Amino acid sequence: MPEEALVQVADGLKVPLTRVYGMATFFSSFSLKPRGRHVCTVxxxxxxHVRGAQRLVEHVQRDYGIAPGETTPDLRLTLETVxxxxxxxxxxxxxxxxxxxGQLSTQKLGRLLKTVKE
Ligand code: FES
Structure with a gap:
């Protein structure tokens, strides 16, 4: 949701912008930035972590050029961590x-991400 939309919601509901912003950022399913059609949460x-989760994140970063919290420019994939x-x-x-x-390797994750629908 872009900033202008937050302002419109605050104006429309006659509540402080900080309250709308707090609501828009509190729930993980809400986002201020566009999310991809697919979401990969590592x-x-x-x-x-001790079983190699960092390698999974780095694999997605390298293959798709996005860091955790980012979305590919074509809006195909969002990478998140939890x-x-x-x-x-x-x-x-x-x-x-x-x-x-579960029990993912970088190869398995790569194959899975290639098979998700466009
Ligand atoms: S640490 Fe990954 S599921 Fe618990």
Whole structure:
């Protein structure tokens, strides 16, 4: 949601802009920046981290040219990180469009990301 939209919402609801901004940034499903059609969330919790989660993030960064929190210019993919989703035994894991993928290698993640629909 762009800044102008936040201002319009604040004006329309007659509430302070800070309140609208706080609401727009509190929930992880809301974003002030455009998100991709697909979202890859790599778990960076301790268990996943020690099993190579950083390599997964670096792989996506290298292949798609985006850092965590960023989206490809064609809006195909957003890369996010999260700290533990409670499936530590499956680590390292990533969630792609809401589906959990555990015991990932960089090769497996690369294949999965290539198969997500345009
Ligand atoms: S650390 Fe990744 S699921 Fe717990």
């Amino acid at each position: 778990c960076m919790g301790t268990a996943c 700290n533990c989703v409670g499936a530590c035994a499956l680590g390292p894991l990533a969630i792609i469009d809401g589906e959990y993928h």
